[in-house]
Structures are given as structure tokens and as C-alpha cells.
Amino acid sequence: MDAIATEMRVSRSSVSRLLTLARDTGLVEITVHSPRAARSDMEEEFSRRFGVTAHIVPAPERATDLERLERTARVAARLVSSSADSKLTIGVAWGATVSAIARNLPRKTVHDAHVVQMNGAVNPQTAGVTYAGELLGRFGRAFNAAVHPFPVPALFDNPDTKRAMWRERSVRRVLDLQRGAGLLVFGLGSPRAEVASHIYSGGYLDEHDLAAVADSGVVGDCATVFYRRDxxxxxxxxxxxxxxxxxxxVRHIPHRLCVVSGTSKRDTLLGSLAAGLATELVLDEPLAREALDHVGDPVRGSH
Structure with missing residues (x-):
């Protein structure tokens, strides 16, 4: 009203009386369009289309992908904390997104809980143990949970080596814990993400592997298991x-919390939803709009 009064060079009380008259006669209606209501509509649309519980995180248009990641991770960290419970085994798939979640986890006291690493982190350039260990340690400290690392390569050089190692009792113990997970917390790796996914930036894939990613029509990975857009x-x-x-x-784990941000991961997200990997989803609002706008696009390059 002050702005209108200044513009029209009348008193504020005159503007108030005129607005009241205009509303009473139906000439003017004042409606507030809540951004929260719009997000709720999108969350319902995700539920209807994909059968997931979605949490859409608001993000300013000028926010960078890193800022959107941090906002999304903070919301996800609260959800992880609310889901943590006594005697629960939490499976953790390492990555840049889950690292951000780990940094924001609030502390919660539960009993006889376990945190298990879902995929190896060793690669030809680094051991990867420090990176994964710090991430797992944050989860363990947040919930006073026992931590179970998985000190094997992220990707074996030879499938026969993997099959032989999977027969070792120490490895089978971790594999059994993974199969018993009641909650899986994971992000989505993407070969085209603006914020580089750790699997692509951390020395895990050589040039032959990257060529295989392109040739196979890969759009993303869940715990270093790769999938296509369909x-x-x-x-x-x-x-x-x-x-x-x-x-x-993965699909047999009862509660699967997927956390993803950045519009460059649109196809990565849609591929994961087509694969039925998540039961609960945390994503930023621009990505949510992109995904819903392109969900019906024809799939190209699938095998």
C-alpha cells in the first residue's frame, strides 16, 4: 500500500479504502500462490508416476549445483536420522552426494545398529579406504553404530577375481550384512553430471571403461552398478x-533412500526410477521439474 500511495501521490489510508472497496465489489482478488503447494503437487506427481515418496527441496534459480547439493543433502540427512533405529542395518553407497549427507547427519542414539559399506572403494590410483572410511565413520558416530567396511576394489580387473574373492569367508560376512540391510542410502553417479560423480573423477574408470560406458548407453550407476535410461x-x-x-x-531392500540434485542428472534420475531403485527420493526443485517434463521422452541408445 505504501508503494501504491507513493506512485499515485495519495495517502496510504486512501489506498486502503480503495482496495477494500475494490475487493468488496469483486473488482480485485488477492491470491497467494504458495511455492510449498507447487512442490506438494510435484511430490504427489512423483508418487503417482513412480511409486516413490518424494521430498522436493526448494532452490533459488541462481544457486549453483554445489549449493543445490548441500541443500538437498541437509534434507536427506534429517530423513536418514529419522529412519535410523535400533537393530537396523544401514547400507551406505559412497559417493559425493552421500559424503555431503554424512557431513550433515545429526546425532541420534540407537542400539545395536550397523552401518555397512555397499561397494568397494579401492582403485588402481589410490586405496580409496580413507575416503570411504571417513564417510562410514560419520554414519557410525551419528548413530553409535558398528561400522563394517568393504575393502575390495570398486571395479575388479577380471570378473574371475571377483568370483574367487566372493568365496572368502571375510568377504561373505560383509555380503551377508549387505543383504540384510533395512535401509539403503545412495546417490546416483552420472557420466555427464556438472558436479563430477566420484566414480568418474576419482580414477576408478580408465579410457576403456569410459568407452564401455558410452557404448552401452549408460546414464548412471547405483553403488557402481551401471544402468541405462530405460x-x-x-x-x-x-x-x-x-x-x-x-x-x-537393491530392489529387495525395504527402504531405499535415493538422493540426487542438479538438472544435469535428469536422465540418470529417470533411469533409476525406471529401474525401481528407490522407495524414497530427495531431489532439488529444478531437477524435479526437468524430470517430470521429460519422463515421456523416447529412450535412445538403449541395448
Whole structure:
């Protein structure tokens, strides 16, 4: 009213009386369009289309992808904390997104809880143990939980080596814990993300692996298990060497919290939803709009 009064060079009380008259006669209606209501509509749309519980995080248009990641991770960290419970085994798939979640986890006291690493982190350039260990340690300290690392390569050089190691009792113990997880916390790796996914930036894939990613039509990975835009993962040779759980095993975990941000991960997200990897989803608002706008796009390059 002050702005209108200044513009029209009348008193504020005159503007108030005129607005009241205009509303009473139906000439003017004042409606507030709540951004929260718009996000609720999108959350319902995700539930209807994909059968997931979605949490859409607001993000200013000028926010960078790193800022959107941090906002999304903070919301996800609260959800992880609310889901943590006594005697629960939490499966953690390392990555840049889950690292951000780990930094924001509030402390919560539960009893006899376990945190298990879902995929190996060792690569030809670094041991990867420090990176994964710090991430797991944050989860363990947040919930006073026992931590179970998985000190194997993220990707084996030879599938036969993987099969031999999977017969070792120490490895089978961790694999059994993974299969018993009640909650899986994971991000989505993407070959085209603006904020580089750790699997692509951390020395895990050589030039031959990257060529295989492109040739197979890969749009993303869950715990270093790769998939296409239509959700399929058959015939992707890298998966034979991956230390991550097969996608069929992922789908048997009761509570699967997927956290993803950045519009460059649109196809990565849509592929994961087509594969049925998540039961609960945390994503930023621009990515949510992009995904819903392009969900019906024809799938190209699938095998």
C-alpha cells in the first residue's frame, strides 16, 4: 500500500479504502500462490508416476549445483536420522552426494545398529579406504553404530577375481550384512553430471571403461552398478566386474533412500526410477521439474 500511495501521490489510508472497496465489489482478488503447494503437487506427481515418496527441496534459480547439493543433502540427512533405529542395518553407497549427507547427519542414539559399506572403494590410483572410511565413520558416530567396511576394489580387473574373492569367508560376512540391510542410502553417479560423480573423477574408470560406458548407453550407476535410461542393466560388461550389489538385490531392500540434485542428472534420475531403485527420493526443485517434463521422452541408445 505504501508503494501504491507513493506512485499515485495519495495517502496510504486512501489506498486502503480503495482496495477494500475494490475487493468488496469483486473488482480485485488477492491470491497467494504458495511455492510449498507447487512442490506438494510435484511430490504427489512423483508418487503417482513412480511409486516413490518424494521430498522436493526448494532452490533459488541462481544457486549453483554445489549449493543445490548441500541443500538437498541437509534434507536427506534429517530423513536418514529419522529412519535410523535400533537393530537396523544401514547400507551406505559412497559417493559425493552421500559424503555431503554424512557431513550433515545429526546425532541420534540407537542400539545395536550397523552401518555397512555397499561397494568397494579401492582403485588402481589410490586405496580409496580413507575416503570411504571417513564417510562410514560419520554414519557410525551419528548413530553409535558398528561400522563394517568393504575393502575390495570398486571395479575388479577380471570378473574371475571377483568370483574367487566372493568365496572368502571375510568377504561373505560383509555380503551377508549387505543383504540384510533395512535401509539403503545412495546417490546416483552420472557420466555427464556438472558436479563430477566420484566414480568418474576419482580414477576408478580408465579410457576403456569410459568407452564401455558410452557404448552401452549408460546414464548412471547405483553403488557402481551401471544402468541405462530405460532402467535396464543387462549386457553391461562393467557390471560383471563391479563390487556393488546387483540391482535385483537393491530392489529387495525395504527402504531405499535415493538422493540426487542438479538438472544435469535428469536422465540418470529417470533411469533409476525406471529401474525401481528407490522407495524414497530427495531431489532439488529444478531437477524435479526437468524430470517430470521429460519422463515421456523416447529412450535412445538403449541395448
Amino acid at each position: 532402467g535396464s542393466d543387462d549386457g553391461i560388461s562393467l557390471n560383471e566386474r563391479s563390487s556393488g550389489p546387483p540391482l535385483d538385490q
